[in-house]
Amino acid sequence: MKVGILGGGQLARMLALAAHPLGIETTVLCPVEDATAAAVTRHLRGSLIDQRLLGELAHGMDVVTYEFENVPLESLRFLDGRVAVQPSPRALAAGQDRLAEKTLFRALDIPTADFHVVEGEADVARALSVLGPPVLLKTRREGYDGKGQVFLKAAADGAGALERIGGGPALAEAFVAFEREVSIIAVRDAGGGLSFYPLSENTHEAGILRVAMSRPGDPMQPLAEDYARRLMEHFDYVGVLALELFQVGDSLLANEFAPRVHNSGHWTIEGAETSQFENHLRAVAGFSVGSTQALGLTAMVNCIGELPALASVLAVPGAHMHDYGKVPRPGRKVGHVTLRADNPADLEARLGRILHLTAGTAAPAATPADANT
């Protein structure tokens, strides 16, 4: 079984590491010479729109998948029909455009923050008066990790705001004073079977995910599963999907979804019976999916900018290091640490130690390629 992966970052790397024991051969297509995935799998170096290389994948692979949502749609369209592409390119298309995404949430009766389409400056003022303030103004495409968005606290902040995010088209969203952000990592197999990991509870720093904690038994689990199910069935989805949600009271508002393995699911490597990476591969390759049951309690801490000393991490009980083999750079996700524990008190104490060891490494991403989520 051969699986092609568009993109060669840490998500592709962890997919490849999960593939080896299964006897699944992966090949990544990535323009970056020292792609982090290249250390652990075959690497086709070149552009994601290079038709010769795409043709090589189409010819040699049983299925092609992708590790980030900004894969050019024309590449998926080129592959589609020549080779199986999973998850569905339709899911990728919807995930690439905030307006399409929000419109879909509405159509599927999944609550979201109120929003307003912004084509030009005049729409910003209108959005501010209709939705807020405060309002979040976001680019429709290629936003990630807090990039491509501005927070408009007052009506006066609207002037020049669109320019600051690079011009339209954009989307204005009513600011949600949420109690917490959770995400659900779901997986759907080729036969339509659905599995869900326990909710992840996410904390950000400078717009970048810093901590994700597993929440087995969370009271919001059934609602989150219901929303993820609607999305996956709509797309006849195969593979892992992540849905980010804001909790307000007893409601969950959908923020965005990602048609791929997700940073907030990295804890599943040690914290679940089967990791999101293995299950994504199993699903897209047409196999049955493994149990998503949690093994105790888990927290994942991102290492942003630089890695802590390995010795100091390994001295923390229940700590598992994940070094992506990247050159350190401010704002770059260079690794993560997973902590497992059998009770909340142990987990809390271990988390405190790892947060301390990785403090000061969080900073805004320097370039889009650095912050592959």
Added chain:
Amino acid sequence: MKVGILGGGQLARMLALAAHPLGIETTVLCPVEDATAAAVTRHLRGSLIDQRLLGELAHGMDVVTYEFENVPLESLRFLDGRVAVQPSPRALAAGQDRLAEKTLFRALDIPTADFHVVEGEADVARALSVLGPPVLLKTRREGYDGKGQVFLKAAADGAGALERIGGGPALAEAFVAFEREVSIIAVRDAGGGLSFYPLSENTHEAGILRVAMSRPGDPMQPLAEDYARRLMEHFDYVGVLALELFQVGDSLLANEFAPRVHNSGHWTIEGAETSQFENHLRAVAGFSVGSTQALGLTAMVNCIGELPALASVLAVPGAHMHDYGKVPRPGRKVGHVTLRADNPADLEARLGRILHLTAGTAAPAATPADANT
């Protein structure tokens, strides 16, 4: 941190897979072109006694370790002094010679079966009269998986027996009618700190390990730990060591030890907080060792000769496939399946299914290189 590994079989492969997330770079030295480890790490192809390649390892690595016990001692002697070699070459030397091994067990007050040194035919008859019958006649070197030994049921079986195992020097051992075979996987860090995995209970087929089950809380655990501790402290050992023991009543008799990660510890990948592979690397690289705590109950089943269909394995709850990427061949260890469960009934049911799927694949190893334990 760079770790060289002598040998490129499945043990090296699983060490390399455990090394990537730690940011530890491994290089294997192995004469086999399509060494199974080469798919996941850097491969120096050549003889284990090639001084140019050994020099390359000595020059480029922080520490060198080994994945099988028949590494030529002169290679370790060449490396020793030029680069750190762990575990100690003294442990390897003792493990390579059944007489040295048994003599050491005696010296450390670790019980073993009675034995008798065999230099020639006359010693076989003497051994039969002193120790038995029945008696096991074994080569002193390079035995593995039931190779290089004959079972002498009656005094008359002694004639020609030595020739059948390739001539002397050999060792005759009193046959032990043991109740079960267990092994303990132990790890000692560079500071002398000791950790022990729960006992493995092992079942063989045609002389090859077929099933290893984790036995957390086994009443024989303290005694097994005590024996492993004596061995490791004797060698000032650093890394993972496996000690195979026969249980007779309330006693444990040492059969043999292996100065390396071991087939009966493969279940630790999913069944323990930290795998034997990660802990071996952490120990030899000078880091602290991770928790050896069991996660539920685990059974490991070897796939011998050929692999079962992946889809059929993945359909079993709690099953985790480990394909070594080897060409199938009778008697060859080509992969293993780990089963995890939260209770004995589930484990038993899952084990039954996997044994059925892998039935008929067990057969004697064709060549020594096939049966790296």
